Amino acid sequence: MDASNLPEDALATPVPRRREVVPEATVARLPIYLRALHGLADEGQTTVSSEALAEAAGVNSAKLRKDLSHLGSYGTRGVGYDVDHLIAQISRELGLSRRCSVVLVGVGNLGRALAGYGGFASRGLAIDALLDADRSRVGEQIAGLTVRHMDDLPDVVTGVSIGVIATPADAAQEVCDRLVSAGVTSILNFAPTVLSVPSHVDLRKVDLSIELQILSFHEHRKAARAEGALA
Amino acid sequence: MDASNLPEDALATPVPRRREVVPEATVARLPIYLRALHGLADEGQTTVSSEALAEAAGVNSAKLRKDLSHLGSYGTRGVGYDVDHLIAQISRELGLSRRCSVVLVGVGNLGRALAGYGGFASRGLAIDALLDADRSRVGEQIAGLTVRHMDDLPDVVTGVSIGVIATPADAAQEVCDRLVSAGVTSILNFAPTVLSVPSHVDLRKVDLSIELQILSFHEHRKAARAEGALA
DNA sequence: CTGACTTTGTGCGCGCGTTCACAAGCGCGT
DNA sequence: ACGCGCTTGTGAACGCGCGCACAAAGTCAG
Structure with missing residues (x-):
């Protein structure tokens, strides 16, 4: 190329x-x-x-x-x-040798779990900042980081950054837009909703319930096959 | 896949x-x-x-x-x-109309987040039981469920069931084996390790850090392309 | 009833990803 | 030095999934 x-x-x-x-x-x-x-x-x-x-x-x-x-x-x-x-x-x-900051938005149950997940740091990808729109959560200490308010986003995003969305579904698109406006070009979405981003932004999504539903389908099919086999 | x-x-x-x-x-x-x-x-x-x-x-x-x-x-x-x-x-x-019980093993940070995740129940897939190997966690109430000990697994798994593994990586294979022995035929693995299962068991995996590394690759490539463009 | 419009369902070509099978290349023993 | 065995790297075939484009099939107005 x-x-x-x-x-x-x-x-x-x-x-x-x-x-x-x-x-x-x-x-x-x-x-x-x-x-x-x-x-x-x-x-x-x-x-x-x-x-x-x-x-x-x-x-x-x-x-x-x-x-x-x-x-x-x-x-x-x-x-x-x-x-x-x-x-x-x-x-x-x-690109793990290059420093790459990660910003996590939403410190609910899932956000907390992600912040404490050890698998990131061991691969050169550590979460650098925690943000939340709820001011009652601002200041809280999670996994060695202090939760900052969503409005601090422009100060937090410096240079190459990845954004992680762990908010409720109804807030995800707005958070996404603000991340994009702040210059984030890679976003990982955990909220169960479809996000739209400009073409220059990479978007990946992880939906926990979808994985379970796929397994449910296979269970259902296995059960149907078993019934069909004895018929 | x-x-x-x-x-x-x-x-x-x-x-x-x-x-x-x-x-x-x-x-x-x-x-x-x-x-x-x-x-x-x-x-x-x-x-x-x-x-x-x-x-x-x-x-x-x-x-x-x-x-x-x-x-x-x-x-x-x-x-x-x-x-x-x-x-x-x-x-x-x-298969969402058919009752399908879900067993979650491991109530650490991630397990707690999964137990409290609302997206499951709204789709007919509710978590029915929480298990953990740590006896100090047994009896704890999380999202309306009481944490039971791993040894109760055979009592919990009845009929068609899906197992969710949210344990540390080094315990995942043993938990997986015990789930299979108890008759579970669909497993969703969140632990960052490769599990081996019999051919009749469906296994899906979700690795949170892998998604971030994929985004890191794209960031890295975008940065390299930008440097190449101005050279 | 008829004709025009709307939307579904699908045949088909294309490109990507997976897998087989084997030639090319490297180390080691003799 | 030299062949032997092991492992990599890849050419080629195959199958799957995606998306275009269109025919089939239904609705609705008059």
Whole structure:
């Protein structure tokens, strides 16, 4: 893409050449690989084969190799991948080495849980600020952070930032708009509602009840199949 | 996705249902349609066109029509869909009319948030029991439920059940195994680890930190593209 | 009853993602 | 040095899902 028309890319840049655009499906799996690699590193493993890493990540080994090939050729044939090196490459690809501030809006039950969730900090993504529209909650200490009022948003958002919405559904769109106005270009929405954002903003959503409903469907289908089998 | 544990029957079902197999991608969107329909019903709408419903759900109208066509022909050409009827049909398809008990294991920060999350009950999926391995938490009242000990699991799981794992990562696999032993065939995992289950068990996972890392990747890429543009 | 308008349902082409299968490459033992 | 075995990286086939565009089917006015 942008690197394709650079005449001498591989020699000049300290960073290995970006081969191509990484498919979205691959990006979604990189964090899983990263987690598995950290687990292997903690066990003292220095190298790992695609077969072993795929097993730890719960995916097909061919898929894993193709995913990693989109980042570059970081493996050694006959040996496997160097664990630490691969961790570094995936972390760099995900932008985890670069400082990236995260702003969480809404400190209800879910917001509190997210603020206290340890999985973020261990991957270089720590929540930097907590905001809430309810002034009675402002000043409260949660997970080492002080809750600030929503109106402080412009002061909190500095440079590259990710916004997390953990408010009730009816407040989500307004919060979303204010995040966008403040310059946030990536938003993670936990509120059970459809948000509309400008095209330059990345929006991901996690709906807890939807996952349960999908499981309910499968339970229902399994039950129907069982009844059909004995009929 | 994790289609590896989805059993596939080569032979047609003996049930003379004209309904075909609903694609997984469609199932994942049905809850979104259902939520949008409930919103329309609350506004007093009795019928809705595919265009309007697609807008409310945030999807393409052709996709919505194709999704609904997998359930049957419930629309009226020239008019649209009857809101209440469509709600009933989707609810039936998702198995929400059938009683389906949900067991939540782990009442830490996240477990508490899930227990108090209102989105479940409004869709016919209420959490019926809270379990925890920590005896100091047993007896605690959360969202109208009393926390019971993990050892009570066999008494709690009766009939069709869905298990939700909200424990730390290192306890998740053991909890998962105990759920499976107790007869649970659908599991929703919030712990940041890869779980292995028998092929007859449906497993879905939600990893909060993975979503953030995916957004981090896009931020990183946007920043890199901006730098490349001015170079 | 008829014709014009509206909206559903779907056939079809296309692009993405997954998987198989194998050639290329690397280390190691002899 | 040299072949042998192991593992990576990838070409190719396949299947799925998405979206366009249109025919089928219903409503409504006169």
